[in-house]
Amino acid sequence: MASFLFVLLGITLLLFGGASLVKGASGIAQSLNVPSIIIGLTVVAFGTSAPELVINITGALQGKTDLAFGNAVGSNLANFGLVLGIAAIMSPIYLQGRVIRREVPFLLLITAILLVMVWDQQLSGTLALLDRGDAIILFLLFTVFVYFMVRDFITEEDDPLLAEGDSISSEEGSNTLLNTVLVIVGFVLLVVGGEMTIEHGVEVAQIMGVSEVVIGMFILAVGTSLPELVTSAIAAYKKETDLALGNIVGSNIFNSLVVLPAAAIIRPLPIPQGGDWDLAVGGLFVLVTIPLFLFSNARLGRLAGVGLLFGYFFYLYLRFNF
Numbered sequence: 665m666a667s668f669l670f671v672l673l674g675i676t677l678l679l680f681g682g683a684s685l686v687k688g689a690s691g692i693a694q695s696l697n698v699p700s701i702i703i704g705l706t707v708v709a710f711g712t713s714a715p716e717l718v719i720n721i722t723g724a725l726q727g728k729t730d731l732a733f734g735n736a737v738g739s740n741l742a743n744f745g746l747v748l749g750i751a752a753i754m755s756p757i758y759l760q761g762r763v764i765r766r767e768v769p770f771l772l773l774i775t776a777i778l779l780v781m782v783w784d785q786q787l788s789g790t791l792a793l794l795d796r797g798d799a800i801i802l803f804l805l806f807t808v809f810v811y812f813m814v815r816d817f818i819t820e821e822d823d824p825l826l827a828e829g830d831s832i833s834s835e836e837g838s839n840t841l842l843n844t845v846l847v848i849v850g851f852v853l854l855v856v857g858g859e860m861t862i863e864h865g866v867e868v869a870q871i872m873g874v875s876e877v878v879i880g881m882f883i884l885a886v887g888t889s890l891p892e893l894v895t896s897a898i899a900a901y902k903k904e905t906d907l908a909l910g911n912i913v914g915s916n917i918f919n920s921l922v923v924l925p926a927a928a929i930i931r932p933l934p935i936p937q938g939g940d941w942d943l944a945v946g947g948l949f950v951l952v953t954i955p956l957f958l959f960s961n962a963r964l965g966r967l968a969g970v971g972l973l974f975g976y977f978f979y980l981y982l983r984f985n986f
Contacts, residue, residue: 667864668868670860671860671861671883674856674861674864674865675861677854677856677857678857678887679888681857682712682715682891684849684850685714685854686712686850687846688843688844688846688849691846692844692847712895712911713892713915713922714854715858715888716735716889717923717926718855719858722859722862724930725930727931728866729933730876730877730936731865731879732880732924732933733935733936734877734881734884734936735888736919736920736923737924737939738884738886738942739888739889739915739919741949742886743919744950745949746976747889748896748908748953749969749971749973751897751900751908753969753973754901756963756964757964768950770809771916771917774920775920775943775947777805778920778943779940779943779947782794782935782939783940793932794935795932798925798928799925799928802925802928803925805921806922865879865883877936877937877939882983889915892915896908896912909964916950938983942983949976953968
């Protein structure tokens with residue numbers, strides 16, 4: 665029981681650390697006259713993935729590679745199954761912008777590339793491993809994504825996603841000292857929370873009699889996905905549905921191209937049993953949303969949201985019991 669409470673405390677520290685880091689970094693960026701849309705869709709969007717990044721780096725440094733893999737992949741599953749499902753139930757998601765129409769297929773392509781990378785045993789008969797070479801390729805793909813995102817800032821000024829992005833940008837003043845303190849406090853909380861979560865997450869797995877990857881996928885990942893859940897739920901409530909989806913897609917891209925390879929560059933990640941299925945199901949969640957948007961007047965309705973939630977919890981049940 666104590667180990668589980670320490671895991672919850674660690675996740676809480678991670679969430680507060682991520683929020684403090686985003687708030688401080690946004691304030692500093694604003695004092696440097698960085699456009700609010702860039703703050704909203706880079707500092708804020710990627711900052712919500714800071715807890716996942718810290719857990720993966722800490723897990724890799726401590727050799728807890730199953731927790732690191734489960735955290736990154738499980739966060740992607742939670743974002744599309746849990747977060748998007750809840751957002752769609754709160755308010756139907758309408759896909760209006762050209763930016764998201766490009767990013768969703770790009771996320772599907774990334775998932776396919778990851779699947780090929782982890783199919784070492786099926787393709788070459790060797791140990792399934794996400795090694796440093798794979799990590800470098802993923803980092804390079806991230807630079808491609810950033811290039812197209814910056815280009816969109818310049819060429820798609822009327823895109824609904826970019827217009828809605830202002831709503832999540834920081835409204836802090838230009839108190840540079842305060843913002844710097846917030847950044848430092850955020851880093852400290854992230855490091856302490858990451859250490860605590862990894863250490864006691866292993867103990868929770870042993871107590872529950874399940875693998876570390878399962879704990880990473882459905883306890884750590886759901887806990888660290890709370891910023892995405894809050895941001896997307898608020899956006900859905902405000903009817904800023906492109907932003908709700910954009911936050912989820914951006915987070916999944918960041919998890920796949922930065923969070924996961926950040927661990928693999930430190931220590932090659934052996935793919936845990938069932939890891940390829942975890943990636944495949946994550947890709948399936950992305951795949952099923954594409955025809956829903958294409959053939960439902962670019963709309964993800966409440967019934968589809970219920971379906972995503974059911975699919976997520978059904979896979980959770982299967983992963984815990986098989």
